[in-house]
Amino acid sequence: MSRPEHRAPPELFYNEEEAGKYTSNSRMIDIQVQMSERAVELLALPQDEPCLLLDLGCGSGLSGSVLEDQGHTWIGMDISQAMLNVALEREVEGDLLLSDLGQGVPFRAGTFDGAISVSALQWLCNADKKSHNPIKRLYKFFSMLFASLTRTARAVLQFYPENSEQAELITAQAMKAGFFGGMVVDYPNSTRAKKFFLVLMTGTCIQLPQALGEESERTSVIYTHRREQLKKMRGKPLKKSRDWILEKKERRRKQGKETKPDSKYTGRKRSGRF
Template sequence: MTLRAVELLCIPDGETHYLLDLGCGSGLSGEILDEDGHVWVGLDIAPAMLNIAVEKDVEGDLFLQDIGDGLGFRPGTFDGAISISVLQWLCNADKSYHNPWARLQRFFTTLFMCLRRGARAVFQFYPENDAQVEKIMAAATKCGFMGGLVVDYPNSNKAKKCYLCLFAGQAPNGGNQTLPKALGEDGASDNEPSTVAYESSRIQRQQRGSKKGPRKSVKSKDWILHKKDMARKKGDKVPLDSKYTGRKRRPRF
């Protein structure tokens, strides 16, 4: 599902982008973003899932955050956003003071602000019914987003997946903002496997490397300089570069 969500972002091959993973969990989606050479930030409400991501030493920056409370990033920070199996939970009132409509509006308003103009946000989610879909789309539209729903394999009970594809306003260069074509629109049988298209795609990537070619060694000098540059753009304090940056150390015995 992450592979499909990244595909729906329509990012040109070979380009590195700064992406937001909403509901990142243990970092499974982040591994896909790493394979494509992107830099990412992950948010999740569950400390236990984030602890697993930390133990795995994922490459993305992680934040403990309830997205229903809004996002606190600077305007125009991200080039795109993805979310897997999270959006529908904003429609629930898990606490007595939760107002689902207010939480949806707060989330989409702050998301719209932290995306650059024309950027895409793709949400894979499991709607309870058509009314819930309309409610989510109404909140997104009211906050400035354009776009719509892409339903892959709509005639298959197993493979059917819903993706909300949103555009954060009109791109400055007048880029393409048409909705991608759904998979299986011509009719997919109920027996169609739900993982074949995505799993085979990932296997092929692993065989030939990422879009940018074979993955570079982690924590090389170029990798460190790139991470420091991204941190500076976010306004973080970063040590100055020197001749010792990224130097190879002798193995410890």
């Protein structure tokens, strides 16, 4: 059976018939709610503190209802009018926006305390129109999402990668846009229960949450910041390292500027005792 994103663009695939399943198919509803609850858990939001959250690819509002139940306010974005109509019929409390994620996140900087997405991210890897470039669309999405979040926020995006190359492509564009973080894979040894969550952080990179499933097996993949990776790949020394300082001093000498002589103490970190 072919993947949904291979059958039609999302705004056509999620028509009235498909959207109707999200109010009548109890199994589909349960899966969506469970993944939404797990995404909120991975957000690690402050306890007993209402937050303003962004639901990317909100669909019929099932994930938004999970946010409501936990006391949060939310705004949802989706490209399917039929899915948003179902959300309106369900009388969800969140504000809804008809929008293509590949065109970015149209909110002012620092608006949201966090963002979640359930089963939407993989659609951005398609080129449904001649003007679509998946790499550019992914980067625009992640860069504008990064800007819309506060500097202590997280974004947790559950998706179904087609293969490891697609997962790497998505993660690389997120890191290029400024995020820290990596992949958390729940139940990695189960064909049906296995779920991929891209956990992104806007502030400093901290240890990724523990994945569900086999505790003895490492199921979280940490990606170093893309800009640091590129520096290493190009052979450039890391900023403020000894090699970086020596190169900077040599440039100053070539420019005729007064520069202190090199010594064994050049680039050595201070102990902090003074």
